[in-house]
Amino acid sequence: MxxxxxxxxxxxxxxxxxxxxxxxxxxxxxxxxxxxxxxxxxxxxxxxxxxxxxxxxxxxxxxxxxxxxxxxxxxxxxxxxxxxxxxxxxxxxxxxxxxxxxxxxxxxxxxxxxxxxxxETQPEADDDGLSTIGDVPLTHSQRVMILALAEPLLRREGTGMSELPTSAQAAERIGWTLTRFNRKLDNVCDKLDRIGVPGMRGGVRSYATNRRVRLVEHAIAARLVTRQDLPLLDEELHAGTGPED
Structure with a gap:
């Protein structure tokens, strides 16, 4: 820039x-x-x-x-x-x-x-041709978990408002058990907390809700997930419970 x-x-x-x-x-x-x-x-x-x-x-x-x-x-x-x-x-x-x-x-x-x-100017690419600015490595299942939470925001046109799903609703969307979904949510929030993303932790009463909405805010803003990733949701649902990663 x-x-x-x-x-x-x-x-x-x-x-x-x-x-x-x-x-x-x-x-x-x-x-x-x-x-x-x-x-x-x-x-x-x-x-x-x-x-x-x-x-x-x-x-x-x-x-x-x-x-x-x-x-x-x-x-x-x-x-x-x-x-x-x-x-x-x-x-x-x-x-x-x-x-x-x-x-x-x-x-x-x-x-x-x-x-x-x-x-804005285009950032210089690494030797492999990929930019790593703001890059956070995610496994396939971690990306799918974030997508299940962020789907309402990604599907709506332009700016506006969206109701975020609960963890239970998001887990059902991709055919996971709530236990597996919450484990992935814990892993992603811990990963982002370690690199300094604020809001990934909170008080006992507010932690579950706050970390979910804060995760979606960060994921959308940092382009960790985009609208082009949405087909992964139906693929995960139709594939059933696959191997852990």
């Missing part, structure tokens, strides 16, 4: 569920249960959760909530940040995805900048 020389304040738009919202450079744009972008009447969602404002020519995304966090990534999935309550990030890319969960519902919106501070 390379920097673009700052100039006049660029146009910024927010896309959600097929609608686009213009962000005025002299005002604070609010996202939440109420605000300029009213996401949902979900009571798990903060009344005011995210704000976008321009400070001295730089667009800033802030988390003004007290409990929820958001995953923020560039359009290529090469840069990812976890926006915790009270934190803020500069919006420097042409397209920035924001993914967050409130209760069982996961939301995604995209922020578009007409004149981004940084423009």
């Amino acid at each position: 390379h920097a673009v020389t700052p100039g006049a304040v660029e146009d910024l738009t927010v896309e959600f569920a097929g609608e686009e919202y213009a962000v005025a450079p002299d005002a604070v744009f609010t996202v939440g249960r109420e605000g300029d972008l009213t996401i949902d009447d979900n009571l798990f969602l903060h009344r005011h959760f995210l704000t976008i404002r321009n400070v001295d020519g730089l667009w800033l995304l802030s988390n003004v909530g007290s409990r929820l966090s958001a995953t923020v990534t560039d359009s290529g999935g090469r840069v990812q940040a976890w926006l915790a309550p009270g934190a803020r990030l500069p919006l420097v890319f042409a397209s920035t995805s924001v993914i967050f969960s409130a209760g069982p519902t996961t939301y995604e919106l995209t922020i578009h900048a007409a004149e981004p501070t940084f423009r």
Whole structure:
């Protein structure tokens, strides 16, 4: 990526569920249960959760909530940040995805900048022709497990909201026992926790739910699974319980 020389304040738009919202450079744009972008009447969602404002020519995304966090990534999935309550990030890319969960519902919106501070360039490939930026090695069954959880988000068109399945529903989707599914979920969350992905662990009461939604947020943002991987779900279901990996 390379920097673009700052100039006049660029146009910024927010896309959600097929609608686009213009962000005025002299005002604070609010996202939440109420605000300029009213996401949902979900009571798990903060009344005011995210704000976008321009400070001295730089667009800033802030988390003004007290409990929820958001995953923020560039359009290529090469840069990812976890926006915790009270934190803020500069919006420097042409397209920035924001993914967050409130209760069982996961939301995604995209922020578009007409004149981004940084423009994306293709990363150099390794000798084998493959890029390893942000790469997390997954076994086939680990990828299938993530897909079973992320399927609603991957199948919907564009940005919007999706209800995540429970572990029992996801296990049934691919013909696994709940015990096997939870074992794979433990393995993947431990793997991501070891490399520093936040939110993979939590309190005793909230751990099961929080790690599931956080795993989906990270997997979508980091492109660990994509829409093109969805046929693996039906293949796994029709194959029956195969060997462990």
